[in-house]
Amino acid sequence: MRISQKFEELKDKNEKALIAYVCAGDPDPDTTPSIVNALVEAGADIIELGLPFSDPVADGPTIQAATCRAIEAGMNTESYFEMIKGLEVNVPLICMTYYNLIYRQGSENFVKKCADAGISGLIIPDLPLHEADELIEICKEEGIDNIFLVAPNTSDQRLDAISSKSSGFIYIVSKLGVTGEGKNISSNVAGLLDKINSDLPKAVGFGISNRKHVEEMVAAGADAVIVGSAFVNIIASKDNVISRLKEITKDLKEGCR
């Protein structure tokens, strides 16, 4: 499913989107489909599946550890696409990974594989806009969205450029730092949301881990929230994983209504 279609559906229902991140292959490649099913059943609107990279510089300890577990368990680029092809969920799927894994395959090859597997969008935290010209062209041809990130310190000039080149949605990084659960979300996010001049949905991520955070972001004008580490921590605990994932997903989704 296209990302834009999902946002239109939600708009009709007057809901915001819950985007759920998990690392593919964590704790092992066979378990990921049941985790994705649980998240979707419980209300996640879009699934962001990490393709694990050995050196994830934008990620904090929680997702770093998930990445290690997944690689150790045998997840690789080929098995990633195979696993995604086997998923039976009717929500947009986004591939989140680091640029070297794409570069190694060849951008065109990688993007085609994404399209074949049913992936609708790409998030690459170490590929800033000015290095992405080639990839944007290829993605356009294959109908895959390029989701770029903006941060609290991004200049107005870059904000405009990123808004105009993004597709799917704009990923707003809520804080200076790496991914991971946080206590509070900066009050500056509202200002950043206001400043972005775009028709695209705005999704806030990094540090969003509970319903209070979700409600604050929705009140501040976010069209979507991205939650990752909170799910990954549950997966890492190995304790009652599926039912706890469903429980937190329902609660977070309530915050989007």
Next chain:
Amino acid sequence: MNHYYGDYGGQYVPEILMPPLQELEEAYEQYKADPEFTSQLNDYLENYAGRSTPLYYAKNMSAKYGIKIYLKREDLVHGGAHKLNNTLGQALLAKFMGKKRLIAETGAGQHGTATAMVGAKLGFETMVYMGSKDVKRQLPNVYRMKLMGTEVVSVDTGSKTMKDAINEALRDWVTNVGDTHYLIGSVVGPHPFPKIVRDFQSVIGREVKEQVMKVEGRYPDSIVACAGGGSNAMGIFYPFLDDEVNLFAVEAGGEKLREDDKIAYHSASLATGKEGILHGARTKVLQNRDGQILESTSVAAGLDYAGVGPELARLSETGRVKPCYITDMEALEAFHELSRLEGIIPALESAHAIAYVRKMADHGILGDTVVINLSGRGDKDLQTIMDMEE
């Protein structure tokens, strides 16, 4: 400013790092020719670092191998390695930029030590990230950093060496962009770091030019330097790029270039790496078929890195610099030989350059006059050597 060297270089970093990289580039362009900045830097290089360093004619080694061998004595720079040339420049730049805090990664501990020195001297809060494997094998340097008031953070992720220390330093920088300067220690990372580090290290090559002219009346036939990230190599090579001088970058061949799907038992990224993206730059990278970065290996912690500076990757590609490698065993033999022949104990990193000259002296490719960059002294490696010989 052009961000690329041929196809290598660029800025592959999280969006949060774009403002500080731009700020750094602007500040560097502003201050590099500023009279106040350059006069302070030159004063520190002379009176704190102890420059210029001698170009020493290694008579006994020359006699043994039948060619004239000169050693550029960067081991005599304060701290015991060439690293201070760069940390003085960057720390002073950070001071002019109004930064309060320095962070750095370190492999052998030499760059960490050189950062600790300038941190103490110029009044920065200083934090150095170091792989836990390196912390174990370079304990004296860890203690030196602590003595100078630097906090050393042991990094326990991934291969537990410099690659992971850089990851952690980048994560710190992303979190503390406002008041912190990331004092990167080699000609690696996103633009403008490869250029800035090269420029600050080029003092080595500029001195060699003058010194060798004085004693030989001409440039050497060859210059040989070890290369991990490549800062001592770029520093001595750069001023000679347009001259008729052969340039050899000696990488760590470890256990003869053996590798599997996770580990390279060497660190020869120029010789065997494939094009990829690591730590913000497109360069030659040790990686597997999927693009996962391999853990690198070397007896010399300062060469133990899965990537290499983008400019050095470009110069190797064009053939201007010849990449080559030396195994751990060959480096150890050279370490012992230089100690006995000349009374100079080289760093295990620099021993790779020495070893290459020993190996190739009678092959003719070096010519008859060679300058080796003796990038550091070997005191830090004594524990490693003692452990190996037990």
